[in-house]
Amino acid sequence: MSTLGIYIHVPFCGKKCAYCDFYSVNWTKSQAEEYVGAVLRNIRHYGDCGAKVDTVYFGGGTPSLLSSLQLESIMTEIGRCFSLDSDAEITLEANPCTLTVDKLKELRSAGINRLSIGVQSMIDDELKTLGRVHSAVRAEQAVTDAADAGFENISCDLMIALPDQKKESLQYSAERLTALPVQHISAYILKTESGTPFDCEEIRLRLPDEDAAAELYLEMVKLLEERGFMQYEVSNFAKRGYESRHNSRYWKCSDYLGIGPAAHSCYKGKRFAVERDVADFIASEFQNITVTDESPCGFEEFAMLRLRLKEGLRLSDVSEHRSDIEKKMPSLIKDGYAETDGERIWLTAKGFLMSNSVIEYLIF
Known part of the structure; x- marks a missing residue:
């Protein structure tokens, strides 16, 4: 469940x-x-x-x-x-x-x-x-x-x-x-x-x-x-x-429901955000939301969020993109930005410092 x-x-x-x-x-x-x-x-x-x-x-x-x-x-x-x-x-x-x-x-x-x-x-x-x-x-x-x-x-x-x-x-x-x-x-x-x-x-x-x-x-x-x-x-x-x-x-694309002005949600297959206005939140029968993503947690977002975690990205979870990722891994590992056990790739502390650039190189 x-x-x-x-x-x-x-x-x-x-x-x-x-x-x-x-x-x-x-x-x-x-x-x-x-x-x-x-x-x-x-x-x-x-x-x-x-x-x-x-x-x-x-x-x-x-x-x-x-x-x-x-x-x-x-x-x-x-x-x-x-x-x-x-x-x-x-x-x-x-x-x-x-x-x-x-x-x-x-x-x-x-x-x-x-x-x-x-x-x-x-x-x-x-x-x-x-x-x-x-x-x-x-x-x-x-x-x-x-x-x-x-x-x-x-x-x-x-x-x-x-x-x-x-x-x-x-x-x-x-x-x-x-x-x-x-x-x-x-x-x-x-x-x-x-x-x-x-x-x-x-x-x-x-x-x-x-x-x-x-x-x-x-x-x-x-x-x-x-x-x-x-x-x-x-x-x-x-x-x-x-x-x-x-x-x-x-970081694992699990469901969360946000309530309150400026709260964000990933709920029932959509991402949405509440207006940044406490007076509007109080005056409205229900909070006013703006849908920011109709189909969240696709490959790029999933991989990016997993690579923020020390446990990293399991390659079997992105099998369609595995070969592309594996081609890019050696240079990251050589430079000390990432490590792998063959089934997962994860960033080192040095890699986390450059996480935006490293992740962009790896998955885009």
Whole structure:
């Protein structure tokens, strides 16, 4: 029986970070209440009691700005309208400043069993540059409080190639973060997104150049794997058994349903996206969507997504294109971008650095 993941986009932030271009608006109590009501309407609209939901992901924005009661009401509606697996992975993205001891206990009671905490760095100067409102000490406290509250599946975000960042500061953040009771780390190279405050000459002049960013990435992979966090995707590392089940849906072309402004879906044979407008989402009986792909997960997309994973692409899954791929493999392997066991091809850490170019060469 196929399973379904549900993604809930929570578009509220207390303060937008200087580098972020995700859709979000300032949190207000009244709008948050109206938003939750709209989420519940849409869950009922899509409801399918025959669909087995085994992952739920609250992303944002800052989903931890919602109250535990609001989150519980959403989870209750999902359980009523779908077949919610008793072992479902239920993830909530959270800002460290929103996680009090009491809130963490309430989140556990509401059904949340996995936290993704936006730490980004364990150095206060770097956090200030990023526009984060928490300190390294506050992030550390949030993680230890979460573990004390009973969370056994905690992920933290780590950003690299930050303004003025050196290998020593990355090592410090990685060592301090991996010493905490976390099981998963999502580590991203900072990108200056158009239209954000970081999209300016002052920041660009402080960013590591391409070669320095590559060195930082490879150093990060080495540091994390030495501490038991094995790379399983371009930007994701986990202790054995703690890979993100929900995010793995995206890379394996499994079905997921997105609810909320700016949410994306791959559901019932189509990809579609919701309008980036929380007021429209609240006012509409059902969310307004735009179909972005009438027939997703063809060869090119399937292969591209599989090659983002450390397990790589099984050649028997693309038998019609196998001979073309095998002709291109030797040069990639010789240059250290890929490896093979004859049945699969996967990218190395060096290959992941150049993943767009490597994948384009291999499959197009």
